Amino acid sequence: MGPPLWRSHVCSRRITIDYLVFAGQRLLQATLVMFVISLIGFSIQDNLGDPLRELLGQSVSEAEREALRDEMGLNDPFFVQYGRFITNAVQGDLGTSYFFKRPALQVIADKFPATLDLVIGATLIIVLISVPVGVYCAIRPNAWLARAVMGISIVGISIPVFLTAIFSIYLFAVTLGWMPSFGRGEDLVEIFPGWKTGFFTKDGFAHLVLPCVSLSSIMLPLFIRLIRSEMREILESEYVRFAWAKGLAPKRVWFLHALKNTMLPVVTVGGVQIGTMLAYTILTETVFQWPGMGFLFLEAVNRVDTPLIISYIIVVGLIFVVTNTVVDLLYTWVNPTVKITGRGR
Amino acid sequence: MALLEVKNLGIEFPMRREVLRALQGVSFSLDAGERLGIVGESGAGKSIAAFAIINLLSKPGRINAGEILFEGRDLTVLDDNAMRDIRGNRISMIFQDPMMTLNPVLTIETQMIEVLKAHREISDNDARKIAVEKLREVAIPSPEDRLKSYPHELSGGQRQRVVIATALLTNPSIIIADEPSTALDVTIQAGIMALMLNLCKSHDMGLILITHDLAVVSQVTERVVVMYAGRVVEEGPTADIVTHPKHPYTRGLIAALPQEGTAGKRLNQIPGSMPTLDAIPDGCAFHPRCPHADDVCRASVPEIVKVGNQFSRCVKATELAEENSL
Ligand SMILES: Nc1ncnc2c1ncn2[C@@H]1O[C@H](COP(=O)(O)OP(=O)(O)OP(=O)(O)O)[C@@H](O)[C@H]1O
Ligand SMILES: [Mg+2]
Numbered sequence: 001m002g003p004p005l006w007r008s009h010v011c012s013r014r015i016t017i018d019y020l021v022f023a024g025q026r027l028l029q030a031t032l033v034m035f036v037i038s039l040i041g042f043s044i045q046d047n048l049g050d051p052l053r054e055l056l057g058q059s060v061s062e063a064e065r066e067a068l069r070d071e072m073g074l075n076d077p078f079f080v081q082y083g084r085f086i087t088n089a090v091q092g093d094l095g096t097s098y099f100f101k102r103p104a105l106q107v108i109a110d111k112f113p114a115t116l117d118l119v120i121g122a123t124l125i126i127v128l129i130s131v132p133v134g135v136y137c138a139i140r141p142n143a144w145l146a147r148a149v150m151g152i153s154i155v156g157i158s159i160p161v162f163l164t165a166i167f168s169i170y171l172f173a174v175t176l177g178w179m180p181s182f183g184r185g186e187d188l189v190e191i192f193p194g195w196k197t198g199f200f201t202k203d204g205f206a207h208l209v210l211p212c213v214s215l216s217s218i219m220l221p222l223f224i225r226l227i228r229s230e231m232r233e234i235l236e237s238e239y240v241r242f243a244w245a246k247g248l249a250p251k252r253v254w255f256l257h258a259l260k261n262t263m264l265p266v267v268t269v270g271g272v273q274i275g276t277m278l279a280y281t282i283l284t285e286t287v288f289q290w291p292g293m294g295f296l297f298l299e300a301v302n303r304v305d306t307p308l309i310i311s312y313i314i315v316v317g318l319i320f321v322v323t324n325t326v327v328d329l330l331y332t333w334v335n336p337t338v339k340i341t342g343r344g345r
Numbered sequence: 346m347a348l349l350e351v352k353n354l355g356i357e358f359p360m361r362r363e364v365l366r367a368l369q370g371v372s373f374s375l376d377a378g379e380r381l382g383i384v385g386e387s388g389a390g391k392s393i394a395a396f397a398i399i400n401l402l403s404k405p406g407r408i409n410a411g412e413i414l415f416e417g418r419d420l421t422v423l424d425d426n427a428m429r430d431i432r433g434n435r436i437s438m439i440f441q442d443p444m445m446t447l448n449p450v451l452t453i454e455t456q457m458i459e460v461l462k463a464h465r466e467i468s469d470n471d472a473r474k475i476a477v478e479k480l481r482e483v484a485i486p487s488p489e490d491r492l493k494s495y496p497h498e499l500s501g502g503q504r505q506r507v508v509i510a511t512a513l514l515t516n517p518s519i520i521i522a523d524e525p526s527t528a529l530d531v532t533i534q535a536g537i538m539a540l541m542l543n544l545c546k547s548h549d550m551g552l553i554l555i556t557h558d559l560a561v562v563s564q565v566t567e568r569v570v571v572m573y574a575g576r577v578v579e580e581g582p583t584a585d586i587v588t589h590p591k592h593p594y595t596r597g598l599i600a601a602l603p604q605e606g607t608a609g610k611r612l613n614q615i616p617g618s619m620p621t622l623d624a625i626p627d628g629c630a631f632h633p634r635c636p637h638a639d640d641v642c643r644a645s646v647p648e649i650v651k652v653g654n655q656f657s658r659c660v661k662a663t664e665l666a667e668e669n670s671l
Binding site: 238256 | 447448459463464511
């Protein structure tokens with residue numbers, strides 16, 4: 001009986017000039033940030049290791065070396081070199097990995113699906129658990145279960161990811177033997193050309209469980225607490241009180257009136273956190289020997305594989321900037337109360 | 346029998362150290378189609394009395410005495426479902442600040458239609474028709490378009506009209522309006538109050554109007570209840586109370602009103618301020634501020650007594666009534 005909860009008669013938003021201007025500004029900002037990231041990446045290349053040594057070894061004379069430097073443009077002024085770097089980068093060329101002897105971007109692209117599996121898994125865990133649990137804790141703040149969740153979440157936040165990872169390996173893989181302890185397993189499914197995932201096979205899925213749980217272990221309690229506190233505040237608001245005064249069912253007040261207002265800021269934070277999660281994949285992948293970008297990056301650092309290091313930084317930076325920009329554009333699009341004009345930061 | 350009868354209502358807030366008694370022995374009634382004002386200083390207990398009626402006291406408030414009879418049924422003992430049937434259906438409420446009462450992320454349409462769907466079996470289309478009709482009644486221009494708007498796209502006055510229209514959707518027998526115009530521009534206030542008055546008359550709807558503003562009360566209401574520190578201190582026909590207040594507190598309120606020809610002069614404010622709940626004095630709560638107070642007033646809480654058409658909670662009510670000074 002009654003209307004379905006999720007139907008809220010929200011009409012679609014129109015594209016206004018204001019929105020286009022805002023989107024333009026936002027894209028400009030994003031480009032600027034990418035520019036800065038590329039500059040940082042390039043400075044690393046400029047300062048870290050001598051590419052000739054990696055290429056030629058020790059047996060080449062100083063004169064030959066100098067000739068080669070000239071030929072490769074390594075003696076050109078900084079900005080000429082940087083210009084060349086950018087021009088290549090925009091065309092998808094971030095140099096060749098010293099170790100793999102293949103284009104660095106390609107090496108990263110090969111490892112990307114593994115990391116993507118991890119991030120998707122962890123995000124699913126976070127979304128599926130934090131929303132219902134956070135909402136429950138907001139609605140029943142005094143229930144013993146809610147108190148217990150709050151207590152545990154504090155502990156969860158303060159335990160470092162690598163500890164969670166090592167402990168879960170010890171418990172579930174070594175002691176109990178329920179889960180594999182490292183790698184992605186053999187049984188992967190190719191869902192797109194070049195993108196193999198472990199989600200659709202039993203073996204692949206089993207390999208995903210522990211790493212994904214570990215990766216989500218920091219963000220999950222944070223999100224539960226964030227959702228709880230946002231929602232508690234909103235439950236005290238006048239419009240929620242008015243919703244009660246209208247005689248609406250509790251489900252409608254909680255899951256439409258309060259939750260919709262709660263989720264808008266939470267989604268923004270979420271978008272930013274996806275970027276942060278990529279950083280944590282380095283830890284998780286190392287502990288679980290997960291063949292993804294993070295593990296690759298750590299190996300690259302050990303081997304002083306400069307082009308690979310730079311490519312990783314730029315790729316991660318790009319993902320970060322893109323998710324942030326998209327979330328921001330969507331948030332402004334979805335949230336009717338955001339005043340677009342004068343929002344230039 | 347009155348449509349709504351609040352009898353001897355008590356409300357308390359159990360706090361960490363003590364129990365605050367916010368309402369004590371409050372009684373008033375409302376006939377069908379009657380317009381009742383509740384006035385009093387900030388903190389007198391007007392809003393909590395209103396929220397108690399629809400059982401929406403904010404925590405940790407609770408009713409600790411009395412009953413609230415609506416059509417003879419005691420609302421204080423109803424279960425949640427039965428209460429929800431009345432709330433927003435038979436008794437609607439309008440809040441003070443229209444900027445805050447409407448949900449910012451839902452369209453007007455959503456927020457109106459859901460009321461009808463909560464209280465009766467009705468299709469979206471029929472509900473929408475009723476919403477448009479009510480928006481028209483509160484003089485919202487092009488109501489079909491406004492349905493698609495979000496609250497922030499409307500002005501304050503328009504929003505309050507939308508809130509009023511929302512309260513009207515189910516043709517309630519009582520509307521409780523808690524300072525419905527205080528948050529608005531002075532120029533818009535009058536329009537909102539005139540609208541409320543007309544709607545009550547044309548729908549034969551009961552109104553409980555909570556306000557600080559005696560001028561508004563005398564324009565809109567037929568009867569008025571004056572509250573002070575959680576008690577009713579005076580009650581009676583508005584016309585009588587405004588012209589011949591019997592309780593010293595009401596007198597003070599009226600004397601403090603700006604009069605014609607006194608522009609620029611100091612207003613006669615009542616000295617001092619209303620006590621907070623944890624420091625309500627013994628005896629008559631008003632005695633520290635009262636020019637007529639003596640030992641009797643300090644000794645015990647006065648009974649409410651009938652003086653002419655009015656009731657006054659003052660031991661000197663009759664005495665004071667004989668003086669014709671104001
Ligand atoms: N949640 C609460 N906890 C504790 N005390 C409360 C709470 N809500 C209200 N009170 C107290 O109850 C008393 C009456 O409050 P109420 O809001 O009814 O006053 P009011 O007459 O409506 O005042 P105003 O004109 O400012 O709206 C006040 O003294 C207030 O401090
Ligand atoms: Mg109030």
